[in-house]
Amino acid sequence: DVKVTQSSRYLVKRTGEKVFLECVQDMDHENMFWYRQDPGLGLRLIYFSYDVKMKEKGDIPEGYSVSREKKERFSLILESASTNQTSMYLCASSRVSYNEQFFGPGTRLTVL
Amino acid sequence: GESVGLHLPTLSVQEGDNSIINCAYSNSASDYFIWYKQESGKGPQFIIDIRSNMDKRQGQRVTVLLNKTVKHLSLQIAATQPGDSAVYFCAEILYTGANSKLTFGKGITLSVRP
Numbered sequence: 001d002v003k004v005t006q007s008s009r010y011l012v013k014r015t016g017e018k019v020f021l022e023c024v025q026d027m028d029h030e031n032m033f034w035y036r037q038d039p040g041l042g043l044r045l046i047y048f049s050y051d052v053k054m055k056e057k058g059d060i061p062e063g064y065s066v067s068r069e070k071k072e073r074f075s076l077i078l079e080s081a082s083t084n085q086t087s088m089y090l091c092a093s094s095r096v097s098y099n100e101q102f103f104g105p106g107t108r109l110t111v112l
Numbered sequence: 113g114e115s116v117g118l119h120l121p122t123l124s125v126q127e128g129d130n131s132i133i134n135c136a137y138s139n140s141a142s143d144y145f146i147w148y149k150q151e152s153g154k155g156p157q158f159i160i161d162i163r164s165n166m167d168k169r170q171g172q173r174v175t176v177l178l179n180k181t182v183k184h185l186s187l188q189i190a191a192t193q194p195g196d197s198a199v200y201f202c203a204e205i206l207y208t209g210a211n212s213k214l215t216f217g218k219g220i221t222l223s224v225r226p
Contacts, residue, residue, distance in 0.1 A: 004155070040120070042201065042218040043156070090155050098205045098214040100146065103155030 003027075004104040006091050012110045019078040021107050023091030031094045032074035033101065034058075034066060036087040043090065049074055050097075081111045120199060122221040131189040135202030135217050140183055142204040147176060147187045150219070151198045159187070159200075189222075197224045 007022040025032065033048040035058075045058030047066040055066050063085060067075045074093075078085055088108050092101040125131045137145065143164050148156035162169045162176045162185075169176050175188040185202050202217040 040218065043216040045214065092155070097207070098203075098212060099144070100158045100161065101156075103157070105153070105155050 004091055004093055004102050006089075006104040006107050008107050009105065010108050010110075012112065013078075013081050014112050015082060017081050017111075019081050019109065019111075021076040021078075021089055021091075021109070023074045023076070023093075023104055024072050025074075025091075025093040025102065026072065027093060027095070027102065028071065029093035029095050029102075030071075031097060032068065033092040033094075034064075034074065034076045035090045035092065036060070036085075037090055037106070038087050046076065081109075083111050085109065086111045120219050120221045122223055124223045124225060125192050126225050127192060127194060129192055131187075131192045131196065131222060133187040133189070133200050133220050133222060135185040135187075135220075137183050137185055137202065137204040137217070138215065139204060139206055139213075140180065141206055143207045144205040145176070145178060145185050146203045146205070147174075147185075148201045148203065148216075149196075149198045150201065156201060192222075192224050194224050194226060197222055 004025045013019050031050050034046045035043045037043050044060050046064050049055045049068040065077045088106050090106045091104040094101045146161045147159040149159050150156040160171045160174050160176050162178050173190045177186045199219045199221050201219045204215050206213045
């Protein structure tokens with residue numbers, strides 16, 4: 001059973017804290033993605049990676065960075081969390097570019 | 113997630129009826145389209161896809177129709193079941209090499225009445 005896992009389901013942080021969200025996939029996929037999902041706004045792409053150590057900005061990269069040191073792991077970093085980064089964060093992976101993506105269960109991050 | 117369905121249009125159908133979920137996409141040059149389903153508390157799950165050179169594609173109990181003339185995509189679910197209750201997203205993909213673009217629709221909530 002193929003799987004994308006995320007390190008936490010729920011996370012509460014304070015403004016200014018550094019936040020790490022981790023994602024692991026076991027499908028040997030080249031491509032990995034980070035999205036945020038907000039009510040009424042749908043899924044918005046933050047960053048994606050098409051290979052180890054490679055990254056590309058998505059539609060809303062401001063305030064975020066990413067790291068991909070191993071093929072199976074893709075981390076999203078909030079250098080200094082702010083309240084407007086309170087959201088649901090979803091990680092996904094795919095074998096071919098933007099084709100069928102496999103999503104993790106999401107991390108609901110609350111920044112106080 | 114659990115709040116995904118807030119602020120979204122809702123389609124309510126009777127169990128056993130057919131459902132039609134519609135999506136208007138934005139770019140007439142988009143190459144590829146996908147429908148995803150997101151159940152409460154879970155990440156989106158791939159349902160079916162279609163390429164721009166096709167008008168129709170069928171899966172198990174689902175059919176996707178593509179009308180490029182009016183930039184319209186629809187998902188038909190036959191004999192809707194309670195387990196079909198979820199938020200449904202369409203996605204359009206434009207492949208242009210380094211500048212490929214993926215855009216998700218905002219989603220529609222499907223509610224199945226028993």
